[in-house]
Amino acid sequence: MTYSEQEDLKTIAVVLAGKTEAFSMLIECHQSKVLAFCVYMLRNRSEAEDAAQEIFIKAFTSLADFRRESAFSTWLYRIAFNHCCNLRKKSSKIRLESFDAMPEQDREKAMASNAKYQSGSDDGATLASEKVMASLPEGYRAVMALRLQGEDYRAIAMSLGISEDSVRAKLRRARLILRARLRHFFPDLMSKISERL
């Protein structure tokens, strides 16, 4: 089912008219993207699930403030970005952790990703990508996470409250960092994926 922005707007109108059960449609359509964004931003799945819940509750309570100047998903991402930034500021435990500083156990698991990728299991590759993503500065990670969700530059700029030029520059730098790190730590994996493509 393709769920367009128009349908989002119709559903929002229904929810605002008092039929709150319709909000579940909005959640179902956007939950996977919001959750993935939170996973990228917070680097902790259980924390990301809690954050995603809070983001949808915030969206519900302030739905009347949605001015329809952008897509609902863009507005939702803005709430998600602000929420994740606040969480990271509050939590003293969470810190920017570079790939080099990750625990030995995780690193071994990530380094074993070549074999797992070849055998069809992608757990290692997922872990590796998450760790490498986590090593990016917050602003770059948010831009990269939204791009990975398929958002265009304009939507990313609106979600994060920055200019399109800034999106382009941050994306370029983030990719340079990621490519360098992945090439350094997973040379075989990168070349294998490139060959398949």
Add this chain to the structure above:
Amino acid sequence: MRPNRLCEKIELYHDGELGPEETLEIVGHLASCRECMETLAELKALETMLAPARGANASALCPTVMARVRALQPQSRFEPLFSGCWKAPAIALASCAVYIICVEMGFWSAGSASLAATLESRKESERVYSMIFGIRRPDNENLLVMVLQGDDK
């Protein structure tokens, strides 16, 4: 040597941010530039590796959030019924408090000054009355005593 103008647009091409004319230009350029082909393949590989985070239990999100949304509802449903009801007694109470503080306790200097002026003018009128008629004008209390004592005057 790489033609910079087109090579620098590989990322934009990959992200679908170019117009139709520039896209055609890049497609033509890719056929002849091995470096750009490699860059493009690497960008695609990167995107595949960093594909949206998997394994997070998104399906459990909807029922949990909706349960919380339903829990929020009763408060908001009753809110219009009681909203504003507290305002009238609160305003009345506040008015009484302001009156007591300002007038009764004499904190309102202008009010007490005007009260003093009124009392003074009343005393003055009583003095003039007694000068003219030679008697003190009986006030209500004296009149009441006189009536109770059966004084005809």
